[in-house]
Amino acid sequence: MEILDKKSNRMSRANAGVSERSEFPDLQRILDFLSLRNLLSNELFFTFYYFATALFVLLSKIFAIFFILV
Template sequence: MEILDKKSNRMSRANSGVSECNEFPDLQRILDFLSLRNLLSNELFFTFL
């Protein structure tokens, strides 16, 4: 029984960590997308020069 308690405790701790990370997922995704798009357009621009 103690093993199950430890496991569920670990799971809840992991879940709380995940929820903390997911506070600004959309903003992070948008920033990542914009920076990636910038990188890609720069690469394309320089290859066509």
């Protein structure tokens, strides 16, 4: 392994920083998309769960009233 002097070490760190900065917006866009997709998935799940639960409660009340009357 080659030992770098201080000047070349600083240059390599600077180059690495530039390449990391140029890749960051792409990574940020991917993570934003995934988090939005995950959020949408969660919203759809909880909306479905809410309406399914409400429907179940409504049907159970209707059946309870029906069996009380019969």
